[in-house]
Amino acid sequence: MSMIGYNSVFKKDLFKDQVILVTGGGTGIGRCTAHELASLGATVIIAARKIDQLINTAREIELLGGKCETMALNIRDPKQAVEVVQAIVAKHGKLTGLVNNAGGQFRSPASKLSPNGFAAVVNLNLMGTFNLCKAAFDTYMGEHGGSIVNVTLDCRNGIPGMLHSGAARAGVINMTKTLAIEWGPFNGIRINCVSPGMMMTSGLKTYPEHNPSSRMGTESEAAAAVVFLLSPAASYITGINLPVDGASSLTCAGTYGTETLFNPKTSLMKPYIGWLQQQEGGGEEEETKGQPAVKELDAPEPIIHLYERYKGFVNGGSANGGGGSKL
Numbered sequence: 001m002s003m004i005g006y007n008s009v010f011k012k013d014l015f016k017d018q019v020i021l022v023t024g025g026g027t028g029i030g031r032c033t034a035h036e037l038a039s040l041g042a043t044v045i046i047a048a049r050k051i052d053q054l055i056n057t058a059r060e061i062e063l064l065g066g067k068c069e070t071m072a073l074n075i076r077d078p079k080q081a082v083e084v085v086q087a088i089v090a091k092h093g094k095l096t097g098l099v100n101n102a103g104g105q106f107r108s109p110a111s112k113l114s115p116n117g118f119a120a121v122v123n124l125n126l127m128g129t130f131n132l133c134k135a136a137f138d139t140y141m142g143e144h145g146g147s148i149v150n151v152t153l154d155c156r157n158g159i160p161g162m163l164h165s166g167a168a169r170a171g172v173i174n175m176t177k178t179l180a181i182e183w184g185p186f187n188g189i190r191i192n193c194v195s196p197g198m199m200m201t202s203g204l205k206t207y208p209e210h211n212p213s214s215r216m217g218t219e220s221e222a223a224a225a226v227v228f229l230l231s232p233a234a235s236y237i238t239g240i241n242l243p244v245d246g247a248s249s250l251t252c253a254g255t256y257g258t259e260t261l262f263n264p265k266t267s268l269m270k271p272y273i274g275w276l277q278q279q280e281g282g283g284e285e286e287e288t289k290g291q292p293a294v295k296e297l298d299a300p301e302p303i304i305h306l307y308e309r310y311k312g313f314v315n316g317g318s319a320n321g322g323g324g325s326k327l
């Protein structure tokens with residue numbers, strides 16, 4: 001009898017033999033992306049400035065059976081970008097994927113923003129992304145192809161208090177379109193953006209507390225979109241910006257205080273919690289005793305509470321503890 005069966009792109013070893021660099025991979029969305037990729041067989045290299053955070057995340061991934069390495073990197077320094085990519089290619093012989101996730105900004109009204117402050121945020125988000133794309137192209141991808149995902153920020157409209165970051169991210173989105181054309185057909189590179197709305201991450205430590213009844217995104221919801229765009233499932237998708245924001249960028253009200261749109265008490269938009277959720281009920285394995293906990297969310301207290309509510313929402317109840325039978 002001949003063997004027939006499905007040949008779906010969505011396999012457990014989707015990223016087997018792939019070597020993927022995730023900048024800012026020690027925390028938040030980057031950490032979650034590293035977990036998702038490692039769970040699908042990739043060798044993940046996470047790089048950022050604070051080595052302790054990277055080591056913790058690499059340890060979590062290894063405890064769960066994934067492959068992860070760490071490297072120190074300031075993406076604002078083009079020389080470091082080249083050195084990191086060269087070291088990866090020297091060791092593994094390839095760099096098949098790049099996630100430009102590292103980034104951020106401080107909040108400031110435009111009137112109070114100094115030229116240096118503006119330049120620092122543009123350097124971080126726009127130049128930093130360029131530095132890594134260029135290093136990846138020159139060192140490996142220009143000859144062998146690859147897939148790049150740039151994590152930006154919802155900048156469909158203006159962003160009061162974040163002039164610098166909005167301008168830088170809009171730059172990244174346009175740069176992505178140009179590179180998709182210049183580096184696509186001849187070099188075999190796909191490059192896309194994911195622009196998260198308001199996500200529950202460690203990155204919100206310096207941001208004001210948000211209305212806890214609004215439906216914010218989870219780290220895993222951003223990470224899953226990154227993974228999709230990196231994968232062969234997106235092999236004919238390049239140059240796009242994929243918003244992951246529960247439609248918040250489509251309304252002029254944003255995610256702040258829009259209880260009617262994003263209230264988990266009534267919303268049927270079921271959250272994806274990802275690796276943090278998967279560990280639930282897993283218990284303490286004998287060999288992991290004495291090791292650091294692997295499912296800790298490094299986020300401000302209100303965000304951790306929100307996560308707990310969302311977990312209830314996923315598990316069949318409503319986010320505030322009752323009802324939710326349609327889930």
Ligand SMILES: CCC/C=C/C(=O)SCCNC(=O)CCNC(=O)[C@H](O)C(C)(C)COP(=O)([O-])OP(=O)([O-])OC[C@H]1O[C@@H](n2cnc3c(N)ncnc32)[C@H](O)[C@@H]1OP(=O)([O-])[O-]
Pocket residue numbers: 103104105106107108114115116117118120121124153197198203204
């Ligand atoms: C809705 C969206 C929600 C989004 C959430 C996220 O993104 S979560 C992710 C969140 N995660 C992250 O954001 C993490 C990444 N963020 C970072 O690495 C840094 O915050 C940075 C790169 C944005 C600033 O870098 P740095 O501190 O190395 O900067 P520097 O020392 O090179 O100084 C250059 C100029 O900037 C000025 N300046 C600096 N800070 C402030 C301030 N708070 N206030 C005012 N000004 C400030 C400073 O005074 C100087 O100007 P001056 O005085 O010479 O005229």
Ligand SMILES: NC(=O)C1=CN([C@@H]2O[C@H](COP(=O)(O)OP(=O)(O)OC[C@H]3O[C@@H](n4cnc5c(N)ncnc54)[C@H](OP(=O)(O)O)[C@@H]3O)[C@@H](O)[C@H]2O)C=CC1
Pocket residue numbers: 023024025026027028029030047048049050051053073074075076101102103104105124151152153154195196197198199200201202203204
């Ligand atoms: N959370 C949210 O609501 C949203 C987040 N985003 C974006 O998503 C991305 C991830 O953010 P999130 O996970 O939330 O927040 P985090 O603050 O947890 O992540 C930012 C990461 O970037 C790294 N990083 C910052 N500056 C540099 C640098 N110069 N060189 C190398 N690494 C650097 C940080 O590590 P280290 O300090 O060790 O260098 C950190 O790991 C960012 O680009 C952020 O702006 C966009 C929209 C919304």
